[in-house]
Each structure stands twice: as C-alpha cells, then as structure tokens.
Amino acid sequence: MKPEKKALTLKTLNKSNVWDLQENDIFRMWEAAEKDSDMKDNLRHYLDIIRSAFDLEEVKVDRPEVIKKYEARGFKVGQLRIDDNKNKWGIKKRPILRVTDLSYENIRHISAQKLIEVLDRNFGGGWDSLSQSIQDIIESGFDISTTTLPKDRLRKPGGMYEKKVKDGFEVLEIPKGLWVEAIFAKAKPEKEKPKMKFDELEDYSSPDDENNDDLEDLPEKNEYEDEDEDEYDEDKLTEESYRTTYETDPEDLSSLEAAEMADDYEG
Numbered sequence: 001m002k003p004e005k006k007a008l009t010l011k012t013l014n015k016s017n018v019w020d021l022q023e024n025d026i027f028r029m030w031e032a033a034e035k036d037s038d039m040k041d042n043l044r045h046y047l048d049i050i051r052s053a054f055d056l057e058e059v060k061v062d063r064p065e066v067i068k069k070y071e072a073r074g075f076k077v078g079q080l081r082i083d084d085n086k087n088k089w090g091i092k093k094r095p096i097l098r099v100t101d102l103s104y105e106n107i108r109h110i111s112a113q114k115l116i117e118v119l120d121r122n123f124g125g126g127w128d129s130l131s132q133s134i135q136d137i138i139e140s141g142f143d144i145s146t147t148t149l150p151k152d153r154l155r156k157p158g159g160m161y162e163k164k165v166k167d168g169f170e171v172l173e174i175p176k177g178l179w180v181e182a183i184f185a186k187a188k189p190e191k192e193k194p195k196m197k198f199d200e201l202e203d204y205s206s207p208d209d210e211n212n213d214d215l216e217d218l219p220e221k222n223e224y225e226d227e228d229e230d231e232y233d234e235d236k237l238t239e240e241s242y243r244t245t246y247e248t249d250p251e252d253l254s255s256l257e258a259a260e261m262a263d264d265y266e267g
C-alpha cells in the first residue's frame with residue numbers, strides 16, 4: 001500500500017511549498033507548532049517564509065466591525081502566538097495577477113489555465129514583449145511555443161493549433177490586425193534528476209573496493225587512444241589536403257604553362 005504523503009509543518013515549510021497552502025492551513029500549522037520548543041528560536045524564519053506567499057496584518061482593534069473590514073479585503077482572521085502574545089492576525093494569500101507576480105518559487109504551483117489568464121491580463125505585444133527574466137521563470141515550469149499566422153489560417157485542420165490543443169496545451173490568442181499570435185502553454189512534468197553513467201561506474205573505480213572482479217565486464221581503455229588522435233598520419237595526407245583556395249586567372253595560367261614548356265625545351 002502506498003504511504004500517504006506527510007502533511008506540511010512549519011519545520012518542513014519553504015518558499016516553494018508554502019504556495020500550496022491556504023490561510024486556514026497557516027493557522028492550523030502554527031497552532032500545532034506552539035507545543036514545539038524549537039519554535040521560538042526559529043519564529044522569524046517561519047514568518048519570513050509565510051510572508052513570501054501571504055500578506056500578514058495584526059488586528060490591533062479586536063472588534064467585530066474591524067474584523068469584518070479585514071474579511072471584506074479577503075483576509076482570514078485567527079489567533080497566532082508571537083513573542084508570547086496570542087493576538088488576532090489577518091492572513092491573505094498573495095494573488096498572482098500580473099506577470100511580475102510570477103517567481104521561480106510559485107511558477108510550478110499554478111495551472112496552465114491560470115498562466116494563460118495572467119498573460120491575457122498583462123499582454124498586448126505578445127510573447128516577445130515579456131522581459132527575458134519573466135520568460136525564463138515561465139519556461140522553468142511550462143513548455144511554451146508560439147506561432148503568428150493570418151487569422152483565417154490559424155485554426156486550419158491538421159495545423160499546429162489543432163495538434164497543440166489535442167496534446168493538452170492551453171492557448172492564448174493575441175489579435176494583431178489581420179494576424180493572430182498564438183501562445184501555447186503546458187505544465188512541465190516533475191522529473192527526478194537522472195543518474196549519470198559515471199555515477200554508476202564510480203564504485204568500480206574506487207580504490208577502496210576490495211573486490212574488482214566486476215572490472216572484467218567493463219570495456220578496456222586503450223592507453224594510446226588519446227595519443228592517436230593527435231599523431232601525425234602521413235597516410236591521411238591526400239591530394240585534397242594540398243588543394244588551395246586561391247583563384248587563378250586563365251591568362252596567368254596560360255603564361256605559366258608556356259614558361260614551363262620553354263624551360264623544358266631549353267633543358
């Protein structure tokens with residue numbers, strides 16, 4: 001049976017996975033951590049991580065009408081114990097509305113549809129209007145491709161548009177007069193770091209390995225292999241090796257042949 005994924009705690013929180021949480025999760029995690037003796041020593045660290053994805057405001061006047069104003073602004077209000085004082089705080093997840101809200105920490109925590117909405121809200125000039133830094137952030141989490149075609153050809157059967165949509169890409173269309181720029185986006189799958197071949201062979205070359213029997217299965221390295229690449233090989237010199245790239249005037253060539261014939265006659 002597959003083990004259940006462990007719930008996040010303040011100790012396992014970082015500036016990436018914090019974007020998976022909602023306001024109520026913060027209150028729950030904070031309350032559970034109050035019994036942890038290490039919490040006080042790392043309190044500022046936890047707050048910095050939370051503030052990277054949430055707005056936090058202390059409710060200094062604990063009255064129903066004041067709390068309603070916070071809630072009207074999208075805040076969730078609850079109690080947090082900070083510096084031995086348990087006061088009410090308002091917490092609100094930072095919205096991702098503009099391309100400037102995107103970061104390497106949150107880009108993998110939004111869907112392709114959400115990305116298209118963000119791009120649509122900020123666009124006008126197309127993909128190339130984005131700064132290189134924003135493009136790099138987006139492409140770290142999504143496969144992006146673009147095409148610009150006449151409006152009547154964009155959705156041509158069997159074309160790029162149809163193929164991309166069938167492959168699961170979300171698309172944003174940006175009108176440009178009689179032409180349309182289409183931007184296709186699809187979330188990249190999470191991949192584990194591939195193990196390199198030299199990592200697999202590392203055990204064989206270790207001087208501490210007492211049993212080197214497995215070395216017999218490895219291809220033998222030619223100790224002269226590197227030297228042969230730099231050696232001078234006369235057999236490889238052909239007429240092609242001497243061919244020059246100088247252009248010769250036909251008249252000059254005729255004069256040269258005449259001179260050679262004269263020398264032969266005199267000899």
